[in-house]
Amino acid sequence: MDELDDDVAAVLAQQIDRLNLLSDEVPHLPFPHTSQVVGELRELRCHYGRQLFRVLYRRSGRLLVLLHIFSKRTAKIPAPEIKIANDRWDDFKERMDADPRTPPRPAGHDAP
Numbered sequence: 001m002d003e004l005d006d007d008v009a010a011v012l013a014q015q016i017d018r019l020n021l022l023s024d025e026v027p028h029l030p031f032p033h034t035s036q037v038v039g040e041l042r043e044l045r046c047h048y049g050r051q052l053f054r055v056l057y058r059r060s061g062r063l064l065v066l067l068h069i070f071s072k073r074t075a076k077i078p079a080p081e082i083k084i085a086n087d088r089w090d091d092f093k094e095r096m097d098a099d100p101r102t103p104p105r106p107a108g109h110d111a112p
Contacts, residue, residue, distance in 0.1 A: 015046040056085035
């Protein structure tokens with residue numbers, strides 16, 4: 001989103017904020033706002049004038065993980081865009097499932 005114009009970024013942020021309205025009772029925004037892409041991967045549809053944007057995201061428990069934002073120019077979502085989102089999801093899951101890091105021991109004059 002950093003690469004987008006401020007007006008476009010503001011519109012996308014407003015659409016993304018709609019995802020914050022979701023709950024356990026309402027797990028997804030209805031069509032035409034969102035739709036399922038593949039498996040649990042979903043798309044949030046956004047537009048600014050004639051420009052179409054898609055935000056690919058997934059749920060991890062109650063957390064919504066935004067994986068990829070791109071400008072849509074074709075009817076179907078291109079496979080490379082889906083691959084980017086899936087690769088980012090795999091990276092997210094790997095980091096979240098990793099063993100917690102052991103904090104460094106204290107240093108200085110009061111160290112044990």
